[in-house]
Amino acid sequence: MENSTSAPVSVEDAKRKIALKNVFKVFGERPDKALAMANAGRSKTEIHAATGCSIGVNDASFDIKDGEIFVIMGLSGSGKSTLLRLLNRLIEPTAGSIEIDGHDVTKMSRKDLIALRRRDISMVFQSFALLPNRTVLSNAAFGLEVAGASEADRTEKAMAALKAVGLEAYADSLPNQLSGGMKQRVGLARALASEPTILLMDEAFSALDPLIRTEMQDELVRLQSEHSRTIVFVSHDLDEAMRIGDRICIMQNGSVIQVGTPDEIVTQPANDYVRSFFRNVDVTQVFKAGDIARKTQVTIVDRQGVSVAAALERMQNFDREFAIVVGRDKTYHGMVSQTSLVEKVRAKSADPYRNAFLNGIEPIAASEPLSSVLGKVAGSVCPLPVVDESGRYVGSISKSILLETLDRAS
Numbered sequence: 306m307e308n309s310t311s312a313p314v315s316v317e318d319a320k321r322k323i324a325l326k327n328v329f330k331v332f333g334e335r336p337d338k339a340l341a342m343a344n345a346g347r348s349k350t351e352i353h354a355a356t357g358c359s360i361g362v363n364d365a366s367f368d369i370k371d372g373e374i375f376v377i378m379g380l381s382g383s384g385k386s387t388l389l390r391l392l393n394r395l396i397e398p399t400a401g402s403i404e405i406d407g408h409d410v411t412k413m414s415r416k417d418l419i420a421l422r423r424r425d426i427s428m429v430f431q432s433f434a435l436l437p438n439r440t441v442l443s444n445a446a447f448g449l450e451v452a453g454a455s456e457a458d459r460t461e462k463a464m465a466a467l468k469a470v471g472l473e474a475y476a477d478s479l480p481n482q483l484s485g486g487m488k489q490r491v492g493l494a495r496a497l498a499s500e501p502t503i504l505l506m507d508e509a510f511s512a513l514d515p516l517i518r519t520e521m522q523d524e525l526v527r528l529q530s531e532h533s534r535t536i537v538f539v540s541h542d543l544d545e546a547m548r549i550g551d552r553i554c555i556m557q558n559g560s561v562i563q564v565g566t567p568d569e570i571v572t573q574p575a576n577d578y579v580r581s582f583f584r585n586v587d588v589t590q591v592f593k594a595g596d597i598a599r600k601t602q603v604t605i606v607d608r609q610g611v612s613v614a615a616a617l618e619r620m621q622n623f624d625r626e627f628a629i630v631v632g633r634d635k636t637y638h639g640m641v642s643q644t645s646l647v648e649k650v651r652a653k654s655a656d657p658y659r660n661a662f663l664n665g666i667e668p669i670a671a672s673e674p675l676s677s678v679l680g681k682v683a684g685s686v687c688p689l690p691v692v693d694e695s696g697r698y699v700g701s702i703s704k705s706i707l708l709e710t711l712d713r714a715s
Contacts (some may be wrong), residue, residue: 431512449499465496469528567591599700630662
């Protein structure tokens with residue numbers, strides 16, 4: 306679990322894209338006094354009563370990894386949209402530092418800030434904000450036009466962005482000829498056309514109906530898999546955060562309460578406020594098989610010179626009826642039991658390991674949702690092996706592990 310305190314939640318330098326350190330935003334005419342009170346630990350209500358100032362963001366410190374979808378969520382007025390706008394200084398911070406690729410945005414000149422926005426940062430808002438008298442292509446190219454790109458360059462990049470979101474065929478259409486979901490795709494294409502390394506999205510899908518909203522979430526994840534960029538996504542919707550977020554930041558009254566992966570926050574909530582968000586979450590939709598797999602089973606490396614007797618002794622010493630057979634490169638080969646091994650030894654099998662593999666044991670993909678794993682584990686006589694996308698063994702899931710996970714998150 307990663308909780309935000311006065312020290313930033315850190316990731317390795319090589320993976321860090323954005324770093325916030327003790328960032329404050331005070332709205333009002335007496336920011337210095339309000340800031341001093343905030344540093345002294347006074348509450349948002351006390352500060353407002355004494356100064357008339359409102360604390361929009363209170364001592365935010367955390368890192369955002371390169372290439373992740375980082376979701377900021379909280380109740381209305383929690384400071385999530387304010388925090389997002391601080392990242393590209395649409396709102397000026399009162400104190401603290403915001404580093405992008407190691408450069409402090411808060412100290413940039415206006416010229417350098419404009420260059421950063423044009424080169425590295427795009428933003429998608431809740432409202433589509435399309436120009437009604439311009440075609441879809443012209444809307445998608447608008448940011449490039451403002452940045453001074455040539456007509457040929459902006460047309461090429463805008464068409465590539467429209468193709469990425471599936472709207473290439475609508476390039477000559479006008480916005481009033483599009484559905485709500487298509488309009489938001491144009492807004493997304495406009496943001497992508499400048500080929501940013503950072504995409505800021507402020508409740509970008511909240512104006513859409515539920516079905517189209519889900520489609521847009523899937524579209525965002527698909528685009529991310531094809532061209533990884535750092536996405537900071539503000540949402541008040543828990544399901545949305547859980548579906549798309551690699552990590553989630555929970556805010557309350559301007560403060561960052563907790564930062565972590567969805568499963569970390571579900572199983573280890575920082576306080577009752579965070580716990581209340583996730584109280585009714587279906588953990589079978591949050592966890593994947595790889596999240597709960599454990600290496601508690603005996604493993605046997607399938608190579609010449611490893612005797613069956615030694616394998617049986619290991620299984621007996623660790624009180625395991627079953628063992629996982631893997632290759633030197635950890636690829637999963639199969640599962641054996643004490644009984645199946647003894648039977649093949651007695652039959653003087655030339656290759657007892659492979660001939661002793663249990664039938665009907667299919668490995669589970671680490672990416673498989675827990676919801677589709679429940680029945681398989683419940684109906685199996687043995688723990689089921691879990692493998693990664695390369696077929697390497699990552700652990701096993703037993704009935705007891707499954708029950709423990711469900712109980713821990715309840």
